[in-house]
Amino acid sequence: xxxxxxxxARKSKVPRKLVQQIGFNFIRFITLITILPILxxxxxxxxxxxxxxxxxxxxxxPRDGMRAGGxxxxxIGTVYLMVGTGLISIPLGIAAGIYLAEYASDNWxxxxxxxxxxxxxxxxxxxxGLFGLGLFVLFFNFGISIISAALTLSIMTLPVIISTxxxxxxxVPYKFRVVGISLGGTxxxxxxxxxxxxxxxGIITGIILGLERAVGETAxxxxxxxxxxxxHLPSSPMDxxxxxxxxxxxxxxxxxxxxIRIQYGTVLVLLVFVLAMNxxxxxxxxxxxAKRQW
Amino acid sequence: xxDVKISIRNLHLRxxxxxxxxxxxDLDVIENKxxxxxxxxxGGKSSLIRVLNRLIDMSDVAExxxxxxxxxxxxxxxxxxxxxxxxxxxxxxxxxxxxxxxITQNISFGLEVAGMKDKKQIAERVEKALREAVLWDxxxxxxxxxxxxxSGGQQQRLCLARVLxxxxxxxxxxxxxxxxDPVSTAKIEQFLEESKSQYTFVLAPHNQQQAARVADHAAFxxxxxxxxxxxxxxxxxxxxxxxxxxxxxxxxx
Numbered sequence: 001x002x003x004x005x006x007x008x009a010r011k012s013k014v015p016r017k018l019v020q021q022i023g024f025n026f027i028r029f030i031t032l033i034t035i036l037p038i039l040x041x042x043x044x045x046x047x048x049x050x051x052x053x054x055x056x057x058x059x060x061x062p063r064d065g066m067r068a069g070g071x072x073x074x075x076i077g078t079v080y081l082m083v084g085t086g087l088i089s090i091p092l093g094i095a096a097g098i099y100l101a102e103y104a105s106d107n108w109x110x111x112x113x114x115x116x117x118x119x120x121x122x123x124x125x126x127x128x129g130l131f132g133l134g135l136f137v138l139f140f141n142f143g144i145s146i147i148s149a150a151l152t153l154s155i156m157t158l159p160v161i162i163s164t165x166x167x168x169x170x171x172v173p174y175k176f177r178v179v180g181i182s183l184g185g186t187x188x189x190x191x192x193x194x195x196x197x198x199x200x201x202g203i204i205t206g207i208i209l210g211l212e213r214a215v216g217e218t219a220x221x222x223x224x225x226x227x228x229x230x231x232h233l234p235s236s237p238m239d240x241x242x243x244x245x246x247x248x249x250x251x252x253x254x255x256x257x258x259x260i261r262i263q264y265g266t267v268l269v270l271l272v273f274v275l276a277m278n279x280x281x282x283x284x285x286x287x288x289x290a291k292r293q294w
Numbered sequence: 295x296x297d298v299k300i301s302i303r304n305l306h307l308r309x310x311x312x313x314x315x316x317x318x319x320d321l322d323v324i325e326n327k328x329x330x331x332x333x334x335x336x337g338g339k340s341s342l343i344r345v346l347n348r349l350i351d352m353s354d355v356a357e358x359x360x361x362x363x364x365x366x367x368x369x370x371x372x373x374x375x376x377x378x379x380x381x382x383x384x385x386x387x388x389x390x391x392x393x394x395x396x397i398t399q400n401i402s403f404g405l406e407v408a409g410m411k412d413k414k415q416i417a418e419r420v421e422k423a424l425r426e427a428v429l430w431d432x433x434x435x436x437x438x439x440x441x442x443x444x445s446g447g448q449q450q451r452l453c454l455a456r457v458l459x460x461x462x463x464x465x466x467x468x469x470x471x472x473x474x475d476p477v478s479t480a481k482i483e484q485f486l487e488e489s490k491s492q493y494t495f496v497l498a499p500h501n502q503q504q505a506a507r508v509a510d511h512a513a514f515x516x517x518x519x520x521x522x523x524x525x526x527x528x529x530x531x532x533x534x535x536x537x538x539x540x541x542x543x544x545x546x547x
Contacts, residue, residue, distance in 0.1 A: 175391050182349055183404035183456060184381040193403060194393050 042275075045268050052265025066229065066251060067258060071266050073230050077146075077241035078215055078273070080234065081225065084150030085214050089157040090207055096158070097165020097203070102191055121159040126219040128156045133223035147237040149225025156220055157210040164206025168199035201288030208281040216274050218245040228254070244270040299325035299464060299494045300346065305360035307341055309353060315341035317518040319360070323464070324511045328486055328495045330526065332505045333515035333541065339498040342515075343466045346496065347383040348376045364464070381408060384457030388469040388500075390449035392441030397433060400441045401456045408460065419459050426489070427455035428481055447478025454485070464494045472500040483508055502542070506530045514538045 060070030104110040132152030142148040172195045180190025214220075226246035234241045248266050251258050300323035307316035315338040323329045331339045344350045348369065350358065362369045369379055381404070393400050401420045410416055420437070424430040429451040433444065441452055450470060457465060467486075471479040479500075486495055486508055499505040505512065509526030514537070522535045533539045 172394075176393055178349065178352060179387075179391050179393055180403070180407075181352060182347065182380060182385050183407070184377050184460060185403065185407040186377065189407040193407070194395065198394050 042271065045264060045271055048260075049264035049266075049268030052261045053268065057262075057265055058269070061231070062229070066255060067262070071244075071247065071262075071269065073233055073242040074244045074247040074266070075269065076233055077226075077230075077243040078245075078270075080146050080241055081149055081153060081221065081243055082211055082215050084146055084237065085153040085157055086207070086211055088150060089154040089161055089210065092154070093158050093161025093207070093210070094165050094203060096162045098169060098191065098196075100162065101166040101169035102187070102195075117159045117162055120155070121163070123156075124219075125156065125217050126222075128152055128220040129223045131155070132220060137224055143238065144223075144225055144227065144240045145238045146225055146234060146241050149221040149241070149243075150237075152220045152224045153214040153217065156217070157214045160210035160213065161203075161206050164209070165199070165203045168202025168206065169195060171202065172198045201284050205281045205285050208277050208284075212274050212277040212281075215277070216245055216270065218249055221246060244273070297325040298322045299364070300496075301361075301363040303361040303363070305342075305345070305362065306357055307338075307345060307350070307355065308357040310356045311354070315518050316345070319520050321513050321520055321523060322511075323494060323496055325494050326490055326492075327510035328490055328497055328508050328526075330497050330499055330505045330509035330512040331515055332499055332502065332509075332512065333521075336517070337515035338518045339515055340468055343385065343468045343496065343498060346464070346466055347380045347385055348374070349380075349385065351376065381460045382462055383464040383466060384460060384462040385466040385468065386450070386453050386457060386470045389473045390446060390453050392444070392449050392452055395441060396438045397441050397444070397452060398437045400452055401459045404456055404460045423455040423459035424452075426458050426485075427451045428485060429455055445478075447474050447481065450474055450478065451481065451485075454482070462493065464496065467495060467497045469498050469500045471504065479504075502530075514541065516541070 057070045058075065059072055061072055063069035100110065100113065104113075129152065132148055132155070136142045136148035136151045137144060140148075142151075169191075176194050176198075177187070177190055180194050181187065185193070218226075221243055225240055226243050227240040228242075228250055230240065230242050244266065248263070248270065251263050251266065302319055302321040302323070305316050305319040305321075308314045315336075317338075319338070319342065321331075321342075331342060333339060341350070344353070345358070346362065346369075358370065360370065364379075364383070368374070393403060395403065398417075398420055401423055402416050405416050405419055410419075421430060421434075424433070429448060432448060433439075436443070441449065444452060450473070454465075454470075471482050474482070483504070486497070490510075497508065499508070506526070509530065511523070512526045512529040513523035514521045514529065514533075514535075516537055522529060522533060522538045529538065530542060533542055
């Protein structure tokens with residue numbers, strides 16, 4: 001038997017405990033470095049942006065060339081875009097995810113669909129923006145509008161929702177499907193009454209993460225739905241809208257004499273928006289994990 | 295001789311991966327009896343059970359031929375209503391697999407998918423099934439708890455109860471006590487003895503002692519072939535064919 005390495009370690013002058021200690025501390029340090037940026041961003045933005053936050057800031061229209069007043073239209077616009085994107089991408093994404101997990105057989109056609117979904121997730125966001133401009137704004141003639149922007153964001157969100165739905169469905173053991181069928185259920189009845197409820201927390205998490213990404217994006221709405229300034233709130237899905245990410249870009253680069261306070265305040269609002277969604281997703285995930293019994 | 299409930303003729307089953315578990319089976323399942331199919335692992339017992347309520351449709355099957363007459367109708371016919379068949383021929387698996395739902399929902403699932411809507415009627419059927427499976431007295435006060443809060447033996451009786459709720463005629467049991475302790479096993483066997491006047495049981499027993507204890511009619515399976523069948527006592531205490539004798543005397547398996 002070869003005990004070479006074992007013997008070598010025994011003979012080493014540096015105690016193994018110490019080596020381990022150093023190793024652990026090194027890894028701990030690296031981990032700390034990775035969370036520093038996000039911590040820094042949150043703390044810095046909060047300190048700089050908090051003074052700008054007031055009821056007026058959240059509930060009033062901008063005044064004085066957006067140098068004063070509130071950011072209500074940008075907040076409302078972002079909510080509209082999120083709701084619109086959700087209305088389109090959630091039903092489509094869940095349906096596609098269920099189909100891929102439960103019904104699709106493994107052939108070249110479904111493999112192609114999967115590759116397409118993965119590729120879709122890797123497309124740069126500005127490309128979505130240009131695609132939306134070409135297809136929804138110009139070809140379908142929806143114009144620069146909430147509907148064009150929501151459709152564009154939906155294409156971007158779909159891969160996330162589809163793959164998390166498929167994943168969540170697959171994580172429910174196959175045996176429950178056999179039992180459901182054996183008790184006289186159809187495949188769909190079994191999915192609806194047994195599998196889907198178990199997969200739902202995972203699906204909701206995916207939806208939130210997908211929408212969160214969409215809400216924070218600027219490029220896809222740049223050419224499709226966002227507008228520089230709107231004196232009133234959008235009144236129909238065919239209207240253009242202001243939105244937080246694009247508004248941040250505008251007030252950061254396009255308006256001379258913009259108070260820095262308002263810029264940070266707007267960033268803080270978007271940050272809270274996105275982090276809150278993230279938090280909700282994490283809570284749902286950990287609670288469902290705690291409740292799982294099989 | 296009692297009536298034949300299921301008559302199996304020249305049944306062949308071959309999977310797409312090349313496994314060939316059933317090679318020309320001829321077997322009679324006797325009505326209102328405990329019909330035991332036994333033999334060493336891999337002999338085709340589980341596959342036979344999966345064929346009898348067409349759960350086999352969920353597997354990749356290359357060949358399924360022959361005839362299975364249930365009350366004179368061939369259930370392998372392509373026009374067979376498999377959903378109705380599965381309500382008529384229930385199955386209990388070797389390990390308890392409660393659905394990840396409440397105790398009540400585990401039983402009401404089968405009723406609801408069958409189209410039963412009346413809440414009161416469903417509740418009655420749930421209670422009746424739980425009583426029949428000798429589980430009601432233990433759990434009547436926590437029907438809305440998760441089915442996974444039950445012990446293993448209780449879970450398996452719950453799995454039996456949800457089959458009984460559908461008022462089946464035939465109940466297939468694929469080594470139903472293999473994951474259970476002796477007390478739970480005895481409860482299941484007691485249920486079989488007491489209720490065979492209402493049902494026809496097909497049981498793949500968990501071991502030979504169980505087979506000998508409960509079998510009214512028995513069939514010995516070896517490597518996809520049916521070697522010998524007959525009345526329970528006869529087969530276990532007076533087998534005629536060499537393979538059966540060897541198996542029962544413990545020479546293999």
